[in-house]
Amino acid sequence: MAGSTNKTVHDIFQSMENGPAATSSTATAQAWLDHHSRSLGLFIDGKFVRPADRQTRSLADSKGGDVCNTVCAVQDDVSQCASSAVSGYKAWSGLSCYNRAKVLLRLVSVLGQHSKCVSELCELCEASCSPSSLVRLLQYYSSWAQLRDTLITSWTPLGVVAVVVSDDCSLYSLMLKVVPALAMGNSVIVVPGRSTAPPALLLAQLFMSAGLPAGALNVLTGSDMLLGAKVAQNPSISYVTYSGNKQDGVMLCKAAAGMGVPISVSPCIGATCPIIIFESADIDSALDGVLETAFKKKKEVNWVLCVQENVLERVVARLKLRMAGMKCVGLASDADRVQVDAAVQGAQQQGATLVQSCAAPPSGALYPPTVLCGAAPSSSFVVSPAPGPLLPLMSFRSNTEAVTLGKEASVDTDTRVKVVEAVRNLSVGSVWVNSHSVSDPCMPVSGHKDSGTCTDGGQEGLYQFLHPSCSSSPPLPRSSPVSMDYTKFGTAASPAIIPDDSDAASAPKSYLQFVGGKACKSESGCTVAVQPPGGGSVLAYCPDGGRKDVRNAVEAAIKVQPGWMKKSPSARAQSLYSLAKGLEAKRRDIALSINVQTGLSMDEAEKEVDLSSARLNDWAAYCDKVQGGTLPVPQSGSALSLPEALGVVGLVLPDKNALLSMVTLLGAAVATGNAVIMVPSQKNPLPVLAFVLQSSDLPAGLVNVISGSRDQLTVALATHSVIKAIWYWGSAEGCQYLQHTCTSPLKTLRLFCQEERDGGKDWTQSHPTLLEEMWRNAVQWKSVWIPTA
Structure with a gap:
């Protein structure tokens, strides 16, 4: 085998050396x-x-x-x-x-x-x-x-x-x-x-x-x-x-x-993906998969080996034994060799030790498989890995520490509880249990965190x-990009508010925004005037929110969203039913805000409130009806597809049907386990600000409402690293700004230009596919592969 003709079967099983590769012809x-x-x-x-x-x-x-x-x-x-x-x-x-x-x-x-x-x-x-x-x-x-x-x-x-x-x-x-x-x-x-x-x-x-x-x-x-x-x-x-x-x-x-x-x-x-070995794993089988997966000549992801501290020494010892004699891997170019040498040298300077199959040749586009032991999550060779056969190895103590970020992950353990915990908590699109890099077109994979904005497969x-086919929503207007300075978008000052001589009894009402479960003023303390259709006297004053308000709302949302997502679908449904009841209880007051704000008759306004209550009930009923399932994989084993919440979603709401559009989008996001930060229509904010949230049993911080300049708040949502998705109804310039800006980290965008027939959305429709479309926009998918043999 491999250059020797007199090796016994015992020798071959001891070394586990690969045989000679078949000669290929092109x-x-x-x-x-x-x-x-x-x-x-x-x-x-x-x-x-x-x-x-x-x-x-x-x-x-x-x-x-x-x-x-x-x-x-x-x-x-x-x-x-x-x-x-x-x-x-x-x-x-x-x-x-x-x-x-x-x-x-x-x-x-x-x-x-x-x-x-x-x-x-x-x-x-x-x-x-x-x-x-x-x-x-x-x-x-x-x-x-x-x-x-x-x-x-x-x-x-x-x-x-x-x-x-x-x-x-x-x-x-x-x-x-x-x-x-x-x-x-x-x-x-x-x-x-x-x-x-x-x-x-x-x-x-x-x-x-x-x-x-x-x-x-x-x-x-x-x-x-x-x-x-x-x-x-x-x-x-x-x-x-x-x-x-x-x-x-x-x-x-x-x-x-x-x-x-x-x-x-x-x-x-180039995504960084963990291979997690728990203390309960079959280490020999796990390392077989590690060596086969991590040291391919051409790999699409950068693997990181995460080992529980209790078995770290055993893993390193067996790696040394199994890697001995492995052949060097070809690099794409001599330039890649320079990057690999620099990465290894930098890792050693940061305290990492090497496990190599053989000594590295002095030059050329070849390098031996190398494990960099003692890596830290912040190490440069982990954050920005070099091309080539390099595998960082880091240790962890608890199961919580093992949950890292990536596009895909492999989990090795014989304990069912740890499998379930890891599958639920890993923020990745694919999880392989006691296996590595299994793929099949029936398995849906979504980009989690910063690893994509769509779902492929299945x-x-x-x-x-x-x-x-029933949607009347037109696409974004096709045109050449507008020449704009992205650094100045959303920086225009709000219109000044001039005191008038009205008495206290006839003074316009002042509304509050809703952040972290509390009605509050904006951090700036400023307000903006709300006028009726066609202009005229001031109807009310609402807070002029900004970046600090968005920051506070995100901090509140990320505290409560993981627990909300882990709630049972039926528990989320009961909270939405409760919210619908609260809306019904305030039916007259909210209809009056619609009447005053938009000029609709009270009958039309009350009809919109009734439709909004029915829509919330629709979403409550939807909570436990669509939950993924098993996949028909051809290999031996079982596979699951699981829908998960995106995280924190920013909603820049439309002008049309201010209340009904809001509860439609809010219901889709919350029913699937997301937290939301809503920016009401700058033109018609009162129905949203009058909405009954404080009296509902939704967790404090799950739903936040920040009023003010749409463009200024859009910038704050777009530049916040935690927000995963933005659903936007606004100007063509705003759509262009979001497409240009929401790339680091990547955000999932749903963009509608209101300048084109007010977004073209008929919010009164309740066609099943329209609700399904919104539901699918509010979830991401995870595939789990569990071998049976």
Whole structure:
């Protein structure tokens, strides 16, 4: 084995050394590249197109040899591609669900015929994807294509979807967005990265041979992420979804801000994810998985090994034994070797000790698998890991310490209580119990904390490519970005309040805001005047809230939200029923505030209050009706999908139907376990400020209401690191500001421009899909994999 021909079986079992790797051939892929003269064009309208006078981008293999060149698309190519995609969407969405499913299933056969070419091209380009995983992806989503109108009724495709990935993204991560978008009836424009461009072009060709209509799948290659922004700017694009490293995702969001297209981000590259080994774990089995997972040549996440102190010495000793003799891992370039050397040197200076399989060669793009023992969560090599086979190891005492942040996590323990506790408390999208890196398209994964703004995989991942057919909400207005100074947005001074000569009996009423369970003034002590429709005398005064008020509200919300989320759904339902009763008890007073504020008749105002009470009851009934479930995984084991609250949600409320819109959005957020910070309509704040919150049995701090300048409070919400999501009704400038600003950390955005038909929302509708859409916007998904053998 491995360079020796006289080792006994006993020797092999003692060393557990890997055998010689099979020699790989890329002859089929090379022949396909030669057929295209090693210069790949764009794929538009069902065929390869190579426009003249275009720059090209070269792709090299791991040894530095040239693989091929790809064309760098320009604006004319984007326009031609978008026009083709619109035609492709009409043809593709016009097919029946059965016929769309047939095309995807036919592609499984086509892929089987050309699996060798696909796998060799992926290996040559280091695109990390096996034909078998693509087959599983197609089989899973072809069944959803078949059953869309049966199991996802009253939802329709978005139209033309752009899928953008970074240079270091895998082909599987790309296809995890492309295939479900097609399955739901959308047409797709793919903007691949450097390594995924050749395999994406090959797959586009195979899709056409399987019967996909021309234009339903197009591929545009370019030199950088700005091509994705150019695609987003085209008015034919309905939605842009990105996968890859966070830096490029942030660049895309900022470049596309103000273009009027929703953008979701799945930063699947570079996330830091823990492997947690409890004292009750089978250490030998756990370390087998650790070594296989952490030291891959190309990995999308940065693993951190977390070991309970009681077994730390045993783990380190067995790591030394098992790592002895492991071969060096190839790095992408000599520049990566410089980063790895610097990271190791810095770790040693911070007190870390090394466990290495062998001595590091003096130079070159090779480095031995290395464990950096004694890491701290704040260590630079943990926070900003270098590329290469480096695994930080840190210890923990209690179960609470083991709960860390990341996109994914692996938990090794034989104790069921610790499994349940870890699964509930880990703020990650995937948890693997006594296993590592298990993936399947049926498993939904959402970005938690700063690791994404959408859900990929499973039925839940389909909804990003659909919208309710009964919804009258228009998209954001399509336009060029407004030229604006983001640092000055929301800094305009509030209008001055001039004292008048009115007597105390006729003086306008002063309202209070609601923060931390108490009615209070703003931290600034200032107020703003509220006027009736069309202007005139002052109706009332309300607090002029600002950044300090938002800070106080967030501090109150984060104290109470974890406990509220852990409450049983039925307990949350009872609190919402109680809130609805309080609203009914104050029916006349709140209707009067609507009448005075908006000019509606008392009958119309009372009707809105009644609708608001009914809507709260709807959400109370909804609390315990949708709770995830088991997943049909093909491997041995069980998998669960669990909906979880986002955390703290900021609501910048619409002008239209001030009370009804507020309870609709509030109910969706609170019913699913979130805490909320609400900014009432600057135009019509009184119905919200008059709302009955103090007398309800909602925990203090769960719902906060801060009145004042919409733009100023929007800035405070956008720049607060704890707030996970913002639902915004406001100006086009406000929408652009949020898209540009809410990138660090990433926030989930729901944006509506009131300048376009007041957001276009008919709040009096109670169609089931509208409530389901809001519910899905208020949760994130976690997948749990539990092996049985």
